[in-house]
Amino acid sequence: MSSETDAHPGQPALLFSDVSLGYGDFTVLSNVTMEVRRGQVVAMMGGSGSGKTTLLRGATGQLSPQAGAIRVFGEDIAQANGDGVRKLRQRMGVLFQQGALFTDLNVFENVAFPLREHTEQTESAIIQTVLDKLDAVGLRAAAHLKISEISGGMARRVALARAIVLEPELILYDEPFAGLDPISLGITAQLIRTLTDRLNCASVLITHDVAESFAIADQVYMVGQGKMIASGTPDDLSRSQDAYVRQFLDGQPDGPIAFHYPQTPAFQQWLGQHGGRP
Numbered sequence: 001m002s003s004e005t006d007a008h009p010g011q012p013a014l015l016f017s018d019v020s021l022g023y024g025d026f027t028v029l030s031n032v033t034m035e036v037r038r039g040q041v042v043a044m045m046g047g048s049g050s051g052k053t054t055l056l057r058g059a060t061g062q063l064s065p066q067a068g069a070i071r072v073f074g075e076d077i078a079q080a081n082g083d084g085v086r087k088l089r090q091r092m093g094v095l096f097q098q099g100a101l102f103t104d105l106n107v108f109e110n111v112a113f114p115l116r117e118h119t120e121q122t123e124s125a126i127i128q129t130v131l132d133k134l135d136a137v138g139l140r141a142a143a144h145l146k147i148s149e150i151s152g153g154m155a156r157r158v159a160l161a162r163a164i165v166l167e168p169e170l171i172l173y174d175e176p177f178a179g180l181d182p183i184s185l186g187i188t189a190q191l192i193r194t195l196t197d198r199l200n201c202a203s204v205l206i207t208h209d210v211a212e213s214f215a216i217a218d219q220v221y222m223v224g225q226g227k228m229i230a231s232g233t234p235d236d237l238s239r240s241q242d243a244y245v246r247q248f249l250d251g252q253p254d255g256p257i258a259f260h261y262p263q264t265p266a267f268q269q270w271l272g273q274h275g276g277r278p
């Protein structure tokens with residue numbers, strides 16, 4: 001696929017080497033190793049609470065690993081100083097679940113915002129770039145609309161145009177398909193693939209959606225039970241007989257993925273303080 005035409009085959013845009021991540025002395029995921037190269041779409045999958053968002057926080061440097069190293073464009077992000085992290089983040093686009101558009105700005109100004117903040121481009125260059133990015137998401141003719149005048153699916157696409165306006169080398173998408181109707185979902189998935197190919201960037205999707213992500217991903221990583229459960233191409237995973245992978249892909253209610261959040265000492269303590277029965 002497109003990874004074969006990778007313009008930068010030498011160095012992954014994102015590399016996790018034997019990484020453990022968590023909060024305080026609670027470890028969410030251990031020994032995670034994965035890489036994402038330019039031109040690749042990589043899907044990061046796992047059940048609710050398995051640690052997908054935690055991985056994303058590691059990639060942006062919001063969370064330092066408890067063990068191992070996270071390299072962004074070859075640099076250890078946990079070792080970088082404030083200025084270094086800012087420079088790395090400028091080369092990344094992050095699309096959060098709630099696209100958080102500015103409701104007091106119209107569509108055009110929302111997409112123009114990062115250009116005004118981070119570049120010295122002239123007004124005519126800004127108009128050209130913003131219309132070009134809106135065109136890439138099919139919303140050139142919606143430039144003048146207020147945020148209150150566009151649908152939820154359109155708002156996602158505006159947020160996507162804003163995330164790519166600085167032409168990032170790495171884009172992280174947090175649940176890009178959540179809450180979209182089947183048509184918008186298919187359009188968004190194809191957009192992610194097309195933009196990855198056009199910008200030759202590396203794209204990481206955090207998602208539960210098997211069908212859409214398998215249709216566009218070059219590589220899939222699946223986390224669960226505190227570790228990396230499986231990795232491979234969508235075809236590799238589709239053929240897997242691993243019980244966790246099968247339960248996740250087939251959406252079976254019974255299997256190794258527990259419905260109940262596990263009881264922790266902190267919960268037992270809270271319950272005791274509130275007079276609940278164990």
Ligand SMILES: Nc1ncnc2c1ncn2[C@@H]1O[C@H](COP(=O)(O)OP(=O)(O)OP(=O)(O)O)[C@@H](O)[C@H]1O
Pocket residue numbers: 023028046047048049050051052053054055
């Ligand atoms: N700020 C935090 N402090 C302490 N624990 C946290 C924090 N954020 C997340 N967790 C815990 O880390 C674990 C993984 O959460 P995370 O949000 O990474 O899961 P997820 O796979 O993204 O889930 P979902 O698909 O439901 O969004 C959970 O047990 C959660 O309770």
